[in-house]
Amino acid sequence: ACGSPQTAGRDQIKAVGSSTVYPFAKAAAEEFSRTYPSYGSPIIESTGTGGGFKLFCGGVGVQYPDIANASRRIKPGELETCNANGVTEVVELQVGKDGIAIAESKEGQNFQLTPKQVYEALAAEPYGKPQTAKNWSDIDPSFPNEPILVYGPPPTSGTRDALAELILTAGCESDPATAAIKDEDKDRFEQICTEVRSDGAYVEQGENDNLIVQKLATNPKAIGVFGYSFLEENSDKLRGLSLGGFEPTYENIASGDYPGARPLYIYIKKQHLDAVPGLKEYISTWVENWGKDGLFTSKGMIASTPEVAARNADVASNMTVLTAADLQTSEPES
Amino acid sequence: MSQAADLAFEEQRRIRGERANARIAKRYAAERRFKLLAMLSVVVSAGVLVVLLIAMTSSGLAGFTRSEIDVTIDFPEMGLSIDPAALEGENAENALRTAGLPDILQFAATQQYGPEIAAEVGGSASRDLAKKIVSDPDMLGETVTVSLPVSEDLAAAARGEGPEELRAVADRLQAEGQLGRKIDWGFLARADATDPQEVGIWGALKGSLLTMAVTLVLAFPIGVLAAVYLEEYAPKNKWTDIIEVSINNLAAVPSIIFGLLGLAVFLWIFPNLRSAPIIGGMTLALMTMPVIVISGRNAIKSVPPSIRDGALAIGASPVQVVFHHVLPLALPGILTGTIIGMARALGETAPLLMIGMRAFVASPPDGFTSPSSVLPVQIFLWSDEIDRGFVERTSAAIIVLLLFLLVMNGLAIYLRNKFERRW
Amino acid sequence: MEPNTAEAETAGDAPSPKISARDVSVYYGEKKAIDNVSIDVFTRYVTAFIGPSGCGKSTFLRTLNRMNDTISSARVDGEILLDGEDIYRSKMDVVQLRARVGMVFQKPNPFPKSIYENIAYGPRIHGISSTKSELDGIVEQSLQRAGLWNEVKDRLNDSGTALSGGQQQRLCIARAIAVDPEVILMDEPCSALDPIATARIEELIDELRGRYAIVIVTHSMQQAARVSQRTAFFHMGNLVEYGKTSDIFTNPREERTKDYITGRYG
Amino acid sequence: MEPNTAEAETAGDAPSPKISARDVSVYYGEKKAIDNVSIDVFTRYVTAFIGPSGCGKSTFLRTLNRMNDTISSARVDGEILLDGEDIYRSKMDVVQLRARVGMVFQKPNPFPKSIYENIAYGPRIHGISSTKSELDGIVEQSLQRAGLWNEVKDRLNDSGTALSGGQQQRLCIARAIAVDPEVILMDEPCSALDPIATARIEELIDELRGRYAIVIVTHSMQQAARVSQRTAFFHMGNLVEYGKTSDIFTNPREERTKDYITGRYG
Amino acid sequence: MSPAILVLLALGLGLAGWIAARSRAYALSAKEGKRLHSLPSYHAWYVGLWAFVPAVIVALIWSAVSPQLVLAAMLSDPAAASLPAFGMTRNSILGEALGVASGSMQAVFDQRAAALVEPARAAMTKYTIIGVVLTLVVGFIGGAWSFLKLRPDFTARTRVERMVMALLLIASLVAIFTTFGILASLIFETARFFGMINPIDFLFGTHWSPDPMRDPAFANGEDYGALPLFWGTIYIGAIIAMLVAIPLGMGSAIYLTQYASPTLRKWMKPILEILAGVPTVVYGYFAALTVAPFIRDVAQGIGISSASSESALAAGLVMGVMIIPFVSSMADDSIAAVPAAMRDGSLAMGATQSETIRRVLVPAALPGIVAGVMLAVSRAIGETMIVVMAAGASANLSANPLESMTTVTYQIVAMLTGEGSFDHPATLSAFALGMVLFAVTLALNFIALRVVKRYREAYE
Numbered sequence A: 001a002c003g004s005p006q007t008a009g010r011d012q013i014k015a016v017g018s019s020t021v022y023p024f025a026k027a028a029a030e031e032f033s034r035t036y037p038s039y040g041s042p043i044i045e046s047t048g049t050g051g052g053f054k055l056f057c058g059g060v061g062v063q064y065p066d067i068a069n070a071s072r073r074i075k076p077g078e079l080e081t082c083n084a085n086g087v088t089e090v091v092e093l094q095v096g097k098d099g100i101a102i103a104e105s106k107e108g109q110n111f112q113l114t115p116k117q118v119y120e121a122l123a124a125e126p127y128g129k130p131q132t133a134k135n136w137s138d139i140d141p142s143f144p145n146e147p148i149l150v151y152g153p154p155p156t157s158g159t160r161d162a163l164a165e166l167i168l169t170a171g172c173e174s175d176p177a178t179a180a181i182k183d184e185d186k187d188r189f190e191q192i193c194t195e196v197r198s199d200g201a202y203v204e205q206g207e208n209d210n211l212i213v214q215k216l217a218t219n220p221k222a223i224g225v226f227g228y229s230f231l232e233e234n235s236d237k238l239r240g241l242s243l244g245g246f247e248p249t250y251e252n253i254a255s256g257d258y259p260g261a262r263p264l265y266i267y268i269k270k271q272h273l274d275a276v277p278g279l280k281e282y283i284s285t286w287v288e289n290w291g292k293d294g295l296f297t298s299k300g301m302i303a304s305t306p307e308v309a310a311r312n313a314d315v316a317s318n319m320t321v322l323t324a325a326d327l328q329t330s331e332p333e334s
Numbered sequence B: 001m002s003q004a005a006d007l008a009f010e011e012q013r014r015i016r017g018e019r020a021n022a023r024i025a026k027r028y029a030a031e032r033r034f035k036l037l038a039m040l041s042v043v044v045s046a047g048v049l050v051v052l053l054i055a056m057t058s059s060g061l062a063g064f065t066r067s068e069i070d071v072t073i074d075f076p077e078m079g080l081s082i083d084p085a086a087l088e089g090e091n092a093e094n095a096l097r098t099a100g101l102p103d104i105l106q107f108a109a110t111q112q113y114g115p116e117i118a119a120e121v122g123g124s125a126s127r128d129l130a131k132k133i134v135s136d137p138d139m140l141g142e143t144v145t146v147s148l149p150v151s152e153d154l155a156a157a158a159r160g161e162g163p164e165e166l167r168a169v170a171d172r173l174q175a176e177g178q179l180g181r182k183i184d185w186g187f188l189a190r191a192d193a194t195d196p197q198e199v200g201i202w203g204a205l206k207g208s209l210l211t212m213a214v215t216l217v218l219a220f221p222i223g224v225l226a227a228v229y230l231e232e233y234a235p236k237n238k239w240t241d242i243i244e245v246s247i248n249n250l251a252a253v254p255s256i257i258f259g260l261l262g263l264a265v266f267l268w269i270f271p272n273l274r275s276a277p278i279i280g281g282m283t284l285a286l287m288t289m290p291v292i293v294i295s296g297r298n299a300i301k302s303v304p305p306s307i308r309d310g311a312l313a314i315g316a317s318p319v320q321v322v323f324h325h326v327l328p329l330a331l332p333g334i335l336t337g338t339i340i341g342m343a344r345a346l347g348e349t350a351p352l353l354m355i356g357m358r359a360f361v362a363s364p365p366d367g368f369t370s371p372s373s374v375l376p377v378q379i380f381l382w383s384d385e386i387d388r389g390f391v392e393r394t395s396a397a398i399i400v401l402l403l404f405l406l407v408m409n410g411l412a413i414y415l416r417n418k419f420e421r422r423w
Numbered sequence C, D: 001m002e003p004n005t006a007e008a009e010t011a012g013d014a015p016s017p018k019i020s021a022r023d024v025s026v027y028y029g030e031k032k033a034i035d036n037v038s039i040d041v042f043t044r045y046v047t048a049f050i051g052p053s054g055c056g057k058s059t060f061l062r063t064l065n066r067m068n069d070t071i072s073s074a075r076v077d078g079e080i081l082l083d084g085e086d087i088y089r090s091k092m093d094v095v096q097l098r099a100r101v102g103m104v105f106q107k108p109n110p111f112p113k114s115i116y117e118n119i120a121y122g123p124r125i126h127g128i129s130s131t132k133s134e135l136d137g138i139v140e141q142s143l144q145r146a147g148l149w150n151e152v153k154d155r156l157n158d159s160g161t162a163l164s165g166g167q168q169q170r171l172c173i174a175r176a177i178a179v180d181p182e183v184i185l186m187d188e189p190c191s192a193l194d195p196i197a198t199a200r201i202e203e204l205i206d207e208l209r210g211r212y213a214i215v216i217v218t219h220s221m222q223q224a225a226r227v228s229q230r231t232a233f234f235h236m237g238n239l240v241e242y243g244k245t246s247d248i249f250t251n252p253r254e255e256r257t258k259d260y261i262t263g264r265y266g
Numbered sequence E: 001m002s003p004a005i006l007v008l009l010a011l012g013l014g015l016a017g018w019i020a021a022r023s024r025a026y027a028l029s030a031k032e033g034k035r036l037h038s039l040p041s042y043h044a045w046y047v048g049l050w051a052f053v054p055a056v057i058v059a060l061i062w063s064a065v066s067p068q069l070v071l072a073a074m075l076s077d078p079a080a081a082s083l084p085a086f087g088m089t090r091n092s093i094l095g096e097a098l099g100v101a102s103g104s105m106q107a108v109f110d111q112r113a114a115a116l117v118e119p120a121r122a123a124m125t126k127y128t129i130i131g132v133v134l135t136l137v138v139g140f141i142g143g144a145w146s147f148l149k150l151r152p153d154f155t156a157r158t159r160v161e162r163m164v165m166a167l168l169l170i171a172s173l174v175a176i177f178t179t180f181g182i183l184a185s186l187i188f189e190t191a192r193f194f195g196m197i198n199p200i201d202f203l204f205g206t207h208w209s210p211d212p213m214r215d216p217a218f219a220n221g222e223d224y225g226a227l228p229l230f231w232g233t234i235y236i237g238a239i240i241a242m243l244v245a246i247p248l249g250m251g252s253a254i255y256l257t258q259y260a261s262p263t264l265r266k267w268m269k270p271i272l273e274i275l276a277g278v279p280t281v282v283y284g285y286f287a288a289l290t291v292a293p294f295i296r297d298v299a300q301g302i303g304i305s306s307a308s309s310e311s312a313l314a315a316g317l318v319m320g321v322m323i324i325p326f327v328s329s330m331a332d333d334s335i336a337a338v339p340a341a342m343r344d345g346s347l348a349m350g351a352t353q354s355e356t357i358r359r360v361l362v363p364a365a366l367p368g369i370v371a372g373v374m375l376a377v378s379r380a381i382g383e384t385m386i387v388v389m390a391a392g393a394s395a396n397l398s399a400n401p402l403e404s405m406t407t408v409t410y411q412i413v414a415m416l417t418g419e420g421s422f423d424h425p426a427t428l429s430a431f432a433l434g435m436v437l438f439a440v441t442l443a444l445n446f447i448a449l450r451v452v453k454r455y456r457e458a459y460e
């Protein structure tokens, strides 16, 4: 971008990123502008987590967003890009959790899946071999003899990342031979473990999770992958499938038993903190509302454990900057 | 001419006439079939329109209402302490909030309905109540029964969706007449929100109006002037050809390409005007301009040359001929084209997605440079929402948009019929 | 030029008229364009309608094969008998009527198809011919009668619109002949043509009248005098005078006819 | 009918011509529509241009006030002098030229404005009148000269297009007169009118020629004979013959003129 | 604030010049007692424009320059020494100070701005005054210079009209600029895309699954085969939609032009046109919520269990309905352009109306109809919202209309709204796709316009 020198600041907060965090960010924005009517109401754009980081890490200045919403942690590479573009002070807040839910219509076939089975059903090359499974019964003879049809998120979405990381990779690594590749050829390992089949059994659904819900409700043979909040919203029509023996319920996800649970984050550009009026207050709106009885749980978010919440509240008040080292060492516990 | 030839001729004529007679019934049947098919296609085409309108209206009318619950509050009893002067200013609603209005409301609701239901008297209810108090401060001295929006969960239960228990509660409240659907005028006055009970169309509508204003101000004069130039003055040369070809082509360029133009050019020059009506308006203006030029040219062309000749022959200059005679006569046609072009711009979604007009903006835009959404994009966004309460809100927004478009199209047709003349 | 048959008529042996109009009035909406016209048209005669512009010649001509049905505002009063049958009676089959009463227009209007298809169109839709060779025969015969065969026989597949104006008009005549009409109506058939083409068409008309009743509208008195045996002079919707062409031009009974013929108006 | 001035001319006392065309040729692109025409037009005469369709009458007429400037392909060679000044010289102000050389068209073309505005338009744009009452005077005078005043004086605010064809044509004449032209060009001004309206316009032309040089194109020889004092016969872009109307019609010098006048073509 | 003032000032100068020149012209004509070459109002416009245009140019330039000057003045103030070095924060503080100084803000959020308010106010006042004076002087000079030229024979009209012509020309050049703008915005990014992905892979590859999360260095041509998109686009827009739109559009046009009474025509034509006026987002919603489930239910009802609820069929059908008016109005025009003599000629041969229509009118109108269909196709393949909402995202090379398919426009939206960063081939592919779309629609449109033109001329 070019343009004339900007003398005026921006009087509205700009946040971009995850479509999973989007509803919570909207709620936070709404709450913020009610509490602080003298500030302009924040602009929230849903671009997907990856897209959000790209915009966010573009640089500092009015034309770049102040906040990136994320349904996964920022990757070291992304943080590097940020730093390279001058976004050197990024603050990470874990605002809560969301489960990736695998679900089907209430009239559906009622599976009991494991991450391994999900991997075998969805991988492009399960364990490096060509994908041959057409029907569920090809995966496990006890499964119904129905074609595999899974609606899921596209590669731009963080939900897809989580699916790849939390479920597919987990399933993939359960095979020792494949796990061994990890050290030899990381690239190949990633390809084997995360690439999703594209022969029509896995149908990408754009960013519009809502459509998946509707489709499942009307097609009992299909199953879908999406955020837990969508499942909760449609609990009268959909049934969550247990994964590794745990149902996707609030409790299971909050406790971390359900394998598909993932933390949600917002990333703040600290350099903008003074420059964008209201940014501090917006962040405190998040902090005030992320408790178990807060605004966000009513929208389907799962609150972090009190310890995690307290630690993040601390980060928020001190505006502790995220370093590359943090990303490698301390995976924040779920 | 020989007698024999004449006879042969008559015979031939007779035979052929008989053959023709034999076929006549079949030909008429084919005629009827053909006519029927043609008529059917009109009926089907119009029928689809009717189905579409009925589908939208039937699901959309409910979107103009929302579930509200009656709450009785005895204000003197509650002892809300607030300085009456604070009820005047901009911050009155906030002052009421800080003075503890939400708690009072919760208390009253709990007293009346018990804690479970009181929890469903949503956060928005206290804001609505605050608004009511600000508009009628005398309330604070009385015991009043106010109708307040319930949470989306209860509203969904009232529609017969969601968990069983809540549905039973909703049914009971509805039977007792305490919970019901009320016309929600606020829908036309509020902006986007996260709760379907709380959303409004005004933010997006205002964004649309601002965007349209920019479009009109840019596209109309440029379009008309270009039309005048091309139709009346342009010399026949390569440059004119290039201009003509580019205008005709621009009219056919998919709208999304204009979005790419806005993204790559306008947002590159003005990066901090992402999502702003002025950028949207500029983008749509480029899209609308060729429509205006083409309809303008047709309107100008249809002014008979004899009028121009008449004026030229008494010594009017070419510019006078156009501005005194041609343009006034072509104006209805130009306006018709402009309205149609504007209507198309008003319904346009794709290019605006490209330039960030899909953001969540919770307050109506202040001006041409503040971020906003527009009506069709708002519809698109709402159609994506997970809350099922948004389904009827989306249809309601569609009704609003269609009303605007029908009015605009109707106006264009009226103008065309009224001023259609044959010289 | 006056043919034998026509002489016969004047000699008292009057044939029955092919078309007989009785008290015909034509209205366009409120406006009366033809006022109470009665006229008889005979086979083997060329009947010319003359009169100043707007007097109703074309209007009247088009009532004779109900081509005015295509103008929604037009309405016809009175009766028009074709071989004694009223063509405006409700059971009249317009499609068959028009096959019997053909028409040639002011501007040649060949269809944008090949010459062959132009001629074959009528026989095809009416199902007149049952075989391809029969159709070929009709096409050749019609073109020959219209005096066009020699000019086009080698390029029957060329577009009809590629011919010269005069040829196009003869093509239109051939097209009309191809469905074996009994009457041919011509509305100023030469006004779009140059003098040479005009002369060619006038000759053709003279040849054709042996088999058909021909009615021709013309704005040129000279032409009327050259080609017709009967002339009807219209003025402002009225039939002012009708009679032998020679009489009308040399010895008009009406003052208005005389004024017109001597160029006092028009 | 021949006026005194015209007589004077024949008596040898030749007035200077109002318009004098010298070796004028007009091209439409490559095509030559007028070939080397020289002609003089005088005030107080009606000069008629006659000739078969397409011979270039209108083309030549439009060169006289440069109305052919509006046709981009048209090009004029030679010179046309108005009171001795070449109207095709580069510094000529076309706008003022057209105010001096007015024009009336074949089809009446009043502006779709009120009668008053139709007349007032010219004076307004030329700044001829400075006050409303002066303008009113011009309107009345022009309408009176065009013989229309009595018919329209009570409805000056009605639309000009609501008048009958003949009235519209007189309105157009009044409109042309209102800017005080010196020459009035008329291109078949009566061909869209009925005989009665035609007669009215012909009368008017006769009245007007007292003040203006009038050039009229007509397709009707009768009309030329009735209204003009000078007649120019064009044929295929050439000026075949030009002279006193009475001479042309009774005693043409050229064979082609004679053929045309006796109806051998056209 | 101040640009508006300066522009108003220029307007005022123009108006003053206008009035002065007008009365001068009247005085001239009265004094000389003869007609002016041009009407007084032209003299007025001449001077008015000469006063206004230079003044407004100066005003605009000044509005662009003076903020920099104000800024410089503020930065040279001692209070500015304490400003943070970081550009954005600094600008924000300066902006606040300016906002308060100009009165557009009540108070500062950041206290560091408070000290700068006064210097800002002083500088703004100073430069505003300079701007006003400059504008006035320039406007006055322009006005006076032109005023002195007024004479009875001054050719004011010619000159004003020349200015009008210049304005008209500029307006018509906007179209060319726009075309260039589109080309420029597509070409550069497309070139960058083809720098990373082989055009052959892109145009002829059959596998489309760009992954914007992958490191761009590993971007692989195999994942960028756009044929499935082209196929989806053609299948939905040019095949299914046309199967709906051509018969219905033609039928409607024929009925309304040939059979319907004038009253029916008068009512039905606008009603059909409304079909083209309904926003595409509404069609998309209709397709996704009403038509697609209906089709799926019907398909499952007759035993096709694989029917997807997002189907090419649903999108194509609805798109076809949207296109009906395009086809019908082009067909209507083309049939109307066939000279009435053709119809009369056929009817006079004893043809029935349907024979006339089928054998004479439609064949004669065919070039126009074909052109109309081409325009309609170009419209359909550029249509976005219907496919975004109803066609789905899967790049399928399939002929089964019940399957979900994706289109070029869908992918443009997906790639650009999912991202926003301009260095990944997945994002850049949107521009390459846009380029293809642009080229194809232009070609279709160009040919169609040619055909229409040639064939119109044939009858004229």
Ligand SMILES: Nc1ncnc2c1ncn2[C@@H]1O[C@H](COP(=O)(O)OP(=O)(O)OP(=O)(O)O)[C@@H](O)[C@H]1O
Residues within 6 Å of the ligand: C028, C031, C033, C051, C052, C053, C054, C055, C056, C057, C058, C059, C060, C071, C073, C219
């Ligand atoms: N379709 C129509 N609707 C209304 N009036 C019509 C229509 N056609 C013709 N007229 C009117 O009917 C009258 C007779 O017209 P018609 O065309 O029959 O005259 P014409 O003698 O053939 O003239 P011309 O020599 O110009 O062809 C004219 O006044 C004409 O204006």
Ligand SMILES: Nc1ncnc2c1ncn2[C@@H]1O[C@H](COP(=O)(O)OP(=O)(O)OP(=O)(O)O)[C@@H](O)[C@H]1O
Residues within 6 Å of the ligand: D028, D031, D033, D051, D052, D053, D054, D055, D056, D057, D058, D059, D060, D071, D073, D219
């Ligand atoms: N705008 C034009 N472009 C090219 N050729 C033209 C144009 N106008 C007229 N012509 C041609 O110039 C020749 C003279 O035309 P013109 O109109 O002057 O004839 P006319 O004598 O007025 O005929 P009419 O009696 O039909 O009005 C004709 O051959 C005509 O085709």
Ligand SMILES: [Mg+2]
Residues within 6 Å of the ligand: C057, C058, C059, C187
């Ligand atoms: Mg006629």
Ligand SMILES: [Mg+2]
Residues within 6 Å of the ligand: D057, D058, D059, D187
């Ligand atoms: Mg002429």
Ligand SMILES: O=P([O-])([O-])[O-]
Residues within 6 Å of the ligand: A017, A018, A019, A020, A021, A047, A048, A049, A050, A070, A071, A153, A156, A157, A158, A159, A160
């Ligand atoms: O939008 P996402 O949360 O799926 O990245």
